[in-house]
Amino acid sequence: xxxxxxxxxxxxxxxxxxxxxxxxxxxxxxxxxxxxxxxxxxxxxxxxxxxxxxxxxxxxxxxxxxxxxxxxxxxxxxxxxxxxxxxxxxxxxxxxxxxxxxxxxxxxxxxxxxxxxxxxxxxxxxxxxxxxxxxxxxxxxxxxxxxxxxxxxxxxxxxxxxxxxxxxxxxxxxxxxxxxxxxxxxxxxxxxxxxxxxxxxxxxxxxxxxxxxxxxxxxxxxxxxxxxxxxxxxxxxxxxxxxxxxxxxxxxxxxxxxxxxxxxxxxxxxxxxxxxxxxxxxxxxxxxxxxxxxxxxxxx
Amino acid sequence: xxxxxxxxxxxxxxxxxxxxxxxxxxxxxxxxxxxxxxxxxxxxxxxxxxxxxxxxxxxxxxxxxxxxxxxxxxxxxxxxxxxxxxxxxxxxxxxxxxxxxxxxxxxxxxxxxxxxxxxxxxxxxxxxxxxxxxxxxxxxxxxxxxxxxxxxxxxxxxxxxxxxxxxxxxxxxxxxxxxxxxxxxxxxxxxxxxxxxxxxxxxxxxxxxxxxxxxxxxxxxxxxxxxxxxxxxxxxxxxxxxxxxxxxxxxxxxxxxxxxxxxxxxxxxxxxxxxxxxxxxxxxxxxxxxxxxxxxxxxx
Amino acid sequence: xxxxxxxxxxxxxxxxxxxxxxxxxxxxxxxxxxxxxxxxxxxxxxxxxxxxxxxxxxxxxxxxxxxxxxxxxxxxxxxxxxxxxxxxxxxxxxxxxxxxxxxxxxxxxxxxxxxxxxxxxxxxxxxxxxxxxxxxxxxxxxxxxxxxxxxxxxxxxxxxxxxxxxxxxxxxxxxxxxxxxxxxxxxxxxxxxxxxxxxxxxxxxxxxxxxxxxxxxxxxxxxxxxxxxxxxxxxxxxxxxxxxxxxxxxxxxxxxxxxxxxxxxxxxxxxxxxxxxxxxxxxxxxxxxxxxxxxxxxxx
Numbered sequence: 001x002x003x004x005x006x007x008x009x010x011x012x013x014x015x016x017x018x019x020x021x022x023x024x025x026x027x028x029x030x031x032x033x034x035x036x037x038x039x040x041x042x043x044x045x046x047x048x049x050x051x052x053x054x055x056x057x058x059x060x061x062x063x064x065x066x067x068x069x070x071x072x073x074x075x076x077x078x079x080x081x082x083x084x085x086x087x088x089x090x091x092x093x094x095x096x097x098x099x100x101x102x103x104x105x106x107x108x109x110x111x112x113x114x115x116x117x118x119x120x121x122x123x124x125x126x127x128x129x130x131x132x133x134x135x136x137x138x139x140x141x142x143x144x145x146x147x148x149x150x151x152x153x154x155x156x157x158x159x160x161x162x163x164x165x166x167x168x169x170x171x172x173x174x175x176x177x178x179x180x181x182x183x184x185x186x187x188x189x190x191x192x193x194x195x196x197x198x199x200x201x202x203x204x205x206x207x208x209x210x211x212x213x214x215x216x217x218x219x220x221x222x223x224x225x226x227x228x229x230x231x232x233x234x235x236x237x238x239x240x241x242x243x244x245x246x247x248x249x250x251x252x253x254x255x256x257x258x259x260x261x262x263x264x265x266x267x268x269x270x271x272x273x274x275x276x277x278x279x280x281x282x283x284x285x286x287x288x289x290x291x292x293x294x295x296x297x298x299x300x
Numbered sequence: 301x302x303x304x305x306x307x308x309x310x311x312x313x314x315x316x317x318x319x320x321x322x323x324x325x326x327x328x329x330x331x332x333x334x335x336x337x338x339x340x341x342x343x344x345x346x347x348x349x350x351x352x353x354x355x356x357x358x359x360x361x362x363x364x365x366x367x368x369x370x371x372x373x374x375x376x377x378x379x380x381x382x383x384x385x386x387x388x389x390x391x392x393x394x395x396x397x398x399x400x401x402x403x404x405x406x407x408x409x410x411x412x413x414x415x416x417x418x419x420x421x422x423x424x425x426x427x428x429x430x431x432x433x434x435x436x437x438x439x440x441x442x443x444x445x446x447x448x449x450x451x452x453x454x455x456x457x458x459x460x461x462x463x464x465x466x467x468x469x470x471x472x473x474x475x476x477x478x479x480x481x482x483x484x485x486x487x488x489x490x491x492x493x494x495x496x497x498x499x500x501x502x503x504x505x506x507x508x509x510x511x512x513x514x515x516x517x518x519x520x521x522x523x524x525x526x527x528x529x530x531x532x533x534x535x536x537x538x539x540x541x542x543x544x545x546x547x548x549x550x551x552x553x554x555x556x557x558x559x560x561x562x563x564x565x566x567x568x569x570x571x572x573x574x575x576x577x578x579x580x581x582x583x584x585x586x587x588x589x590x591x592x593x594x595x596x597x598x599x600x
Numbered sequence: 601x602x603x604x605x606x607x608x609x610x611x612x613x614x615x616x617x618x619x620x621x622x623x624x625x626x627x628x629x630x631x632x633x634x635x636x637x638x639x640x641x642x643x644x645x646x647x648x649x650x651x652x653x654x655x656x657x658x659x660x661x662x663x664x665x666x667x668x669x670x671x672x673x674x675x676x677x678x679x680x681x682x683x684x685x686x687x688x689x690x691x692x693x694x695x696x697x698x699x700x701x702x703x704x705x706x707x708x709x710x711x712x713x714x715x716x717x718x719x720x721x722x723x724x725x726x727x728x729x730x731x732x733x734x735x736x737x738x739x740x741x742x743x744x745x746x747x748x749x750x751x752x753x754x755x756x757x758x759x760x761x762x763x764x765x766x767x768x769x770x771x772x773x774x775x776x777x778x779x780x781x782x783x784x785x786x787x788x789x790x791x792x793x794x795x796x797x798x799x800x801x802x803x804x805x806x807x808x809x810x811x812x813x814x815x816x817x818x819x820x821x822x823x824x825x826x827x828x829x830x831x832x833x834x835x836x837x838x839x840x841x842x843x844x845x846x847x848x849x850x851x852x853x854x855x856x857x858x859x860x861x862x863x864x865x866x867x868x869x870x871x872x873x874x875x876x877x878x879x880x881x882x883x884x885x886x887x888x889x890x891x892x893x894x895x896x897x898x899x900x
Contacts, residue, residue, distance in 0.1 A: 001627075001629045001641075002629070003629050003639070003641030003664070003666065005641075005666045005677055005678065015745055019677065019678070019724050019726075021663075021664060021666065021677065021678045021724070022664070023629065023641040023642070023643055023664035023666075025627055025629070025661075027301075027325055027345070029301045029302070029303050029323065029325070029598070029599075029600030030600055031574050031575045031576050031598035031599065031600050032574045032576075033572035033573045033574050033576045034572060034573030034574060035572065035573070037572070037576075039303075039576060039596065039598050041301075041303030041305075041323040041598075041600075042323070043323055043345070043347045043358050045345075045627070045643070045645075045661045046661070047643045047661055047662065047663050047664035047679075049724065052745070053722075053745040053746070053747050053772070054722070054723055054724040054743055054744060054745045055720065055721065055722045055723070055724075055745075055747065055772070056663035056664070056678060056679055056720065056721050056724060057662070057663050057719075057720035057721070058643050058660060058661035058662045058663055058664065058718075058720070059661070060358060060661060061325075061345045061346070061347055061358035061359070061360060062347065062357070062358045063321075063347050063356035063357050063358055064303070064321060064322070064323035064347035064356070064358065066303065066305045066321065066323075068596075077305055077319065077321065078305065078319070078321045078356060079347075079356055118358075119357075120355065120356065120357035120358070121355065121356050121357070122353075122354070122355045123354055123355070124319050124321070124349065124354040124355075124356060126319075143354055144354060145315055145352070145353040145354045145355075146353070147353045147355065149755065151757060152468065153468070153469050154452075154466040154467065154468065155449065155466060155467040155468075155469060156464065156465075156466055157451060157464075157465035157466065157467065158464065158465065161467075163469075164466075164756065164757075164758065165756075165757040165758065166754040166755060166756055166757065166764075167754070167755040167757065167761075168752065168753070168754065168755075172353070172355070272633035272634060272635065272637070273633045273634030273635070274631050274632045274633050274634060275631045276631050276632075276633045276637075276639060296639065296668075298629070298631035298639050298641075299629075299631065300629030300630055300631050300641075327601075327625055327645070329601045329602070329603050329623065329625070329898070329899075329900030330900055331874050331875045331876050331898035331899065331900050332874045332876075333872035333873045333874050333876045334872060334873030334874060335872065335873070337872070337876070339603070339876060339896065339898050341601075341603030341605075341623040341898075341900075342623070343623055343625075343645070343647045343658050345645075360658060361625075361645045361646070361647055361658035361659070361660060362647065362657070362658045363621075363647050363656035363657050363658055364603070364621060364622070364623035364647035364656070364658065366603065366605045366621065366623075368896075377605055377619065377621065378605065378619070378621045378656060379647075379656055418658075419657075420655065420656065420657035420658070421655065421656050421657070422653075422654070422655045423654055423655070424619050424621070424649065424654040424655075424656060426619075443654055444654060445615055445652070445653040445654045445655075446653070447653045447655065452768065453768070454752075454766040454767070454768065455749065455766060455767040455768075456764065456765075456766055457751060457764075457765035457766065457767065458764065458765065461767075464766075472653070472655070
């Protein structure tokens with residue numbers, strides 16, 4: 001599990017400062033057959049502040065995600081990441097800014113990344129990844145089947161129990177999404193990857209990414225575009241290890257939707273030992289809103 | 301905990317094939333007094349596919365079940381099985397077909413079996429089982445107390461906040477259910493049992509069952525009838541251990557409600573080691589719908 | 601975790617006797633930095649009977665509570681106790697009667713005590729406690745930010761899908777609550793404490809308490825009053841250790857709201873070993889309703 005708390009600032013909110021709070025526990029079950037096939041199942045319990053209004057709540061367990069792995073092959077089923085979210089080939093989120101990662105490398109990208117969480121899902125995802133030497137390929141399929149709105153019968157007290165059938169607006173439209181990812185790691189540790197996504201509703205999307213480390217510096221560079229955005233998106237994020245405990249991060253992203261502004265931010269992380277990290281940052285998002293945070297996170 | 305996933309087919313559904321997904325975690329607390337009385341409490345977290353529309357979600361913790369055991373006496377209280385569900389005397393479910401047990405020995409039976417799960421319950425159940433030598437007796441009492449429909453106040457936005465009081469249709473009718481079970485195990489390991497149930501709403505129900513093993517063969521035979529079904533129900537299920545790892549199962553059930561068809565199915569289970577089982581089956585249910593499944597299950 | 605079950609009686613209910621059932625599991629994550637700062641996060645899963653109608657259900661995880669402690673300083677953040685609930689300086693609940701503590705020392709007090717639980721909260725609480733020698737001081741701040749009612753769109757089936765926007769009455773009013781507690785422990789182990797609370801909505805409240813042990817006897821005495829009650833409240837509770845395993849408790853409380861009656865009760869606790877306790881009691885609450893319970897509780 002993990003937890004974090006501290007202060008988060010967002011210029012766009014009525015109450016600009018909130019007390020950020022999160023506790024996360026993944027419950028994971030693992031089994032391995034005599035032949036060495038590893039099976040996993042997991043779901044998540046999580047508690048969060050709901051918003052900037054100081055209300056707090058818990059949720060979960062969410063839908064479960066399953067995995068089967070054997071040698072270089074791994075298949076994920078259920079409430080699991082699609083290729084873009086998985087990071088199998090492209091590090092879509094890069095080096096996030098602040099202890100809440102309020103700004104990430106995908107800031108100005110409108111890509112269809114969906115992943116595991118503590119909630120329900122209207123779709124089931126299947127993803128297969130195959131790794132051989134320095135090469136990897138991933139393929140995901142996410143199917144959403146059509147669902148009608150749910151009928152609820154309400155009985156009016158005023159009119160002596162007359163019934164009215166109403167719907168909440170929760171109809172689900174059918175959709176199919178395919179994603180293909182290809183990745184290659186060079187001899188110097190630099191990784192090059194590309195993800196292509198096609199879905200009935202969101203159309204095409206592609207992302208090309210580069211990431212690696214050079215001494216104390218880690219970096220990601222990413223370019224992407226799709227039918228659901230007007231301009232090509234680009235981003236770069238960087239992490240610099242000042243010492244064994246302290247690092248500085250910087251990020252810039254541009255492009256995307258019409259009218260999107262350049263997003264940028266700078267932050268730091270400082271390890272306090274025992275799995276505890278003090279981190280913070282400040283930046284500006286793609287709507288030119290200033291955001292900042294400062295807090296601690298820890299794993300247990 | 302346990303988990304399973306695979307494919308399940310049901311001719312009766314619009315989307316005939318679904319990706320079956322389930323993860324279950326029971327959280328159990330145990331204490332034992334100096335005098336040797338054992339107390340237990342448990343509740344369950346669970347995640348499932350909701351239906352054949354690919355949506356998936358988690359639920360729980362559900363209502364808790366408690367147990368006190370001392371010598372041959374065990375008392376269960378709360379969200380617990382009544383006598384018919386418990387299997388104390390009659391194995392009501394027999395050898396189920398497929399990795400989801402989509403067809404079980406109770407297929408054509410309309411018996412009032414209620415048990416532990418990850419949800420809430422409108423009733424509290426108390427069950428006592430006493431075992432002495434080869435003889436056992438169980439008695440359960442399930443009381444549902446009347447509850448009125450819950451009132452909800454809705455404020456209309458269009459008419460300036462005018463309130464309307466409505467009910468969801470969740471009134472609960474009072475009910476009392478008594479069940480008595482008697483069982484005897486013969487010298488050759490064959491068990492003979494009977495359960496009688498009486499409730500205000502569902503009326504009488506009785507079941508007589510026989511089960512045991514003979515070499516590599518395990519079997520259950522069951523007969524039952526009640527006020528809530530037209531014809532006497534019968535069923536037989538069988539398990540045959542082909543090898544130490546593989547078994548074949550077959551099941552047939554008939555009778556029950558007017559118009560019910562003969563249900564039958566055949567399946568297999570194959571242990572892969574490490575608590576992992578590959579299983580599948582095919583059959584026809586009491587509405588003559590073809591069902592089938594194939595998948596893995598594992599415990600952790 | 602902990603669990604308890606048994607019988608509880610309340611004269612005021614339509615169904616006077618209920619089967620009391622509770623299972624509680626706190627999931628706690630702990631980390632400690634190299635410098636010795638301890639961080640904690642926890643949330644709770646819980647199952648209960650809902651009421652006297654025999655329905656039972658589970659809930660949680662609730663909102664999380666976090667704590668940072670270093671030397672004599674401890675800071676709690678999130679879903680945590682305010683000063684009055686915490687017991688840092690005043691033992692607001694005293695020696696409760698019965699295995700469900702159906703009657704506690706705060707019976708006739710209307711003080712603003714809020715604490716950790718398995719539910720959500722509309723406010724975030726921060727509490728700091730500093731202990732130095734025999735002296736302790738605590739300060740809490742609970743901020744509730746205003747929230748509008750949530751809009752829900754209902755689509756009428758009868759009139760061809762016409763939409764109506766309604767609100768459930770869940771608007772949240774802004775509030776700020778400050779609490780200050782001061783406590784001192786005398787050389788003979790007697791503790792003297794005071795808590796002062798001030799909030800926008802509930803106004804002022806103060807409580808002064810005394811508690812300690814003298815041989816086999818433990819006792820609490822408390823006086824309090826505030827803008828939200830007419831008469832000054834007083835209470836005394838006592839625990840007498842008859843033997844190493846058995847104790848008897850008694851409690852009396854008076855004052856508070858206009859028309860409140862004197863509350864009183866007597867109970868016992870008997871340890872059965874292995875963390876199991878048999879307890880029960882009988883009493884009369886501030887509305888002169890007779891209450892009683894008998895049951896077991898255990899921790900695991």
